Amino acid sequence: MTERRGRFSILGVLLGAFFITSVLGVGLALRLGLDTAYDNTRNLWIAMTHADLEDAQDAMRARIDRMQRRNLWVAREVAHGDLSPDNAAIWDKTLAALVTNELDVTAIGLLTPDGHFRGYDPKTDKPLSGKADPEEDIIARSLMAYGPGQSITQFPRWNSLVNQVVISEMIPLFQRGQYVGSLVQLVSLGDFSRDLKTDPTEAGRTPFVIVNEHVIAHPSLSDWHQLHPPENLGSNDILGVLPRIDDLADPVLARMKQWQTFDFDNTPSRDGTSGSQAAALETDDGYHVIITRKFEESAGLPILMGMHFDPTVFTREWERLKLATMIGTAIMVLAIILAVMIAHYFTRPLKRFSAATRQLETGILDNLPILPGSHIIEFNDASRSFNKMAITLRDRERIGRLFGKFLPVTIAQQLLAADDDTGNVQSHQCEASILFVDLVGFTTLSEKIAPQRIVTILNAYFAKATAIIEENGGIITQFQGDAILAVFNAFDEVPGHADAAVRTAVALQKLVHNHLFDGEELRCRCGINTGLLVAGNVGAPDRLTFTVHGDAVNSAARLEAKNKELGTRILIASTTFEQLSDPAQARLADEILLRGRSETTAVYTIPIDGID
Incomplete structure (x- = not known):
């Protein structure tokens, strides 16, 4: 990759682009784009007020719900005598x-x-x-x-x-x-009224809570709850301690009966009720908008929550917007053109990088593009790092493929994922089914044809046999001349591993019966045993091989050899037979004495339609 000079920090580039496009362009464009700010801002304030009132109503309702739950709990406890x-x-x-x-x-x-x-x-x-x-x-x-x-x-x-x-x-x-x-x-x-936001610093908004034309919350009303009722306060004047709406210096509340309702985009409340109401009032100091909401849970006097604000502030904004229109139009157009050019230039490396990473995500590494350098330091570093990463991943994938040719894939993956390079895989004992497959008469065949053709025949046979074994969940641990040693459930969990081993043996018999391998006809014998084995590394520290050990493995090889004496193609041990999901597929072949055993054991064969 060609190194380039004159690179810049991405921070400097972004700050420069931000200044040009945002400060000069977008800033003025926003002022021009606010020609609808009058209505939008009014509606936004109404929506905010609607949400505030709904939150206040929900908070009030939540308070009442908590009190009701406490009352009901005490009533139940008293009724039960607890x-x-x-x-x-x-x-x-x-x-x-x-x-x-x-x-x-x-x-x-x-x-x-x-x-x-x-x-x-x-x-x-x-x-x-x-x-x-x-x-x-x-x-x-x-x-x-x-x-x-x-x-x-x-x-x-x-x-x-x-x-x-x-x-x-x-x-x-x-x-x-x-x-x-x-x-x-x-x-x-x-x-209760603290649930309503009554921050007097919010310019233009005046919150209030009214009960039967008496004010219980208002920015100009302080410490009203500490007032004492008159000496002669009666049951019909329970709110007389509170100021009336015309007692405050609030002309909007004082002229409550003159409010004129109007429609607005009123989103229903969360409980499905009609939500808030909007009204307007023209006073000497201008036009006011009032948003109110009733708290319906009252069993006595209704509570009316609301806010009113003066929208003349939006008129001032409108005048400023008109003044900026002529100046902003030309600058906005220029800023947009400049922003498009800058964005196009600086997004090309990102697009190339994005396309390359998407291809990398697919796992196909052969055709990954080489990203070119850039004048931007960070873009150039990213391209160089990506190219090096792609090379490393290709090498790692190649190593994995090579490992997979000489080791079971599961073991190869464990070695590649290990934190060290000792090549050690922890030995473990497990129950598994072992399949030993050997070609019949291959020694005689080897004496008749050239060695190179022997390799060709074996490779053709091993390729198809390996596919069958792996398709059924088996792992090949060794190729011994023309023989194959495969295990099921030794590394990866294989439910029904005895069935899988038998299914594989039947498929191998059909394979050699129905195919020629480089023009030669082959036959094979299979021995299957199920039992405990140990899987792990053996060898010197600098020369290891991975295999399986145990009497169960040896017995599978001996069963394969017994096929010749019994005239069968597949022999399975009684331990395998006992784990078959369908034992009826097997029939008893004989009672034999395996080498190293003191007692005879039953062995079974699997008849194959069209072959036996």
Whole structure:
């Protein structure tokens, strides 16, 4: 590969291209492209507000769901007799444990049948007790009349025990059919309204929460939950402690009845309801947009959450956009042309590199392209590294192919993947089926024809035999002259290895019966045995061979030789016969005494249609 001079850092090139295309071109083009910013930004703000309100509603609903689950759990425990309000120590500990880390709960406790509240304040970690408000006592008595039921949400109302407007979650408690009181959880609207994002620093957006024309959350309303109700606050004026919408210096809320609704791209809420509503109001200081959302879970007074903002800011943007239009058009066109030229020049090496890596991914290494050099230092280094990697991979693939010709493929892969070059493969013992195949009368044939033709005949035979053996999951460990030693389940797991060995022997018999090898007819005999063997390396440190050892291997060779005495083509040991999935395919050949054995053993043969 030709070395080139005058290379540049890719960082310098990218920074230069970024400055030319982005700062001069895209920056001005964006200003021109914002000619629809008025509507888009307004819709974006509406969508953001819609999402904020939906998140706030989900958070409120989640708070209520948690309170309801706590109420239902306590009601079940009391009904089953596992928890009793009469056992004050356990009752108080249980309630305290239920609201541990639940800072959104203002109070939790028992409203007794005689109208007293005995509970716990998680924020102060102190007990809370006193006479319940008449309204809560009335609600509790109405729940008692209905009997055991669901947890009921009542909000909002003033609670004199905590001196706040609260939401209450209440459930009647019954034990052995007797009403023992009601479990009440209180959440102040001050905590509840924090679910609405009320960051006054968000220019143009004013969030609010309204209950029956009373404001409970607004940027101009501070510490409203610490106010005390008037001395004569009655049950029909439970929100009198809160300012009304016309008490604040907010002209949009003060003129709530003059809001004019309009349609917008209102995505339904996650629970499938209609979502938010949009309205507009024209005031002395401009045109305002209001987005509101009702919190529907209220069993009493409805909560209205919302935000309003002044979109005149978009008008100012529109004026600036019109001013930039004339100037930006020419610069944008020039920047686009320049960006295309630069991108075309600098992406060509990447495209070549991408195409080469895709070809490399296919595993076909022979036709991998040689990547040219580049003026860009990083591109040039990548091309050079890729070319060297391709050469290394080709060499590794060639070594793997050569290994595979002299060793079982599985062993060759283990050696190539090893971290060292000792060539050592851990010996291991396993049960396997051994197939020993030998050609009949090949010695006599060798005496009649030239040695070179002998090699040709053997190679033709071995090529087809090897394919059959490997197709059935076998691995050839040795070629011994004209004989083949193959094992099944010694290296790779072969389910039904006895069947695989028998299937291979039958296929080999059909092979030699139906084919000529360089014009010569061959016949073979097969011996199959199943048993324990040891597979591993043997030899000197600098000259190793991989093979299998054991009596099971020797017995397979002896069975092959016994074919000549018994006039059979395939002999299998009883250990193999016992593992056949279809023993009926074999028939007993004889009871023989193998060399080295003290007792006779049954051997079986496999008849082959069209041959035997």
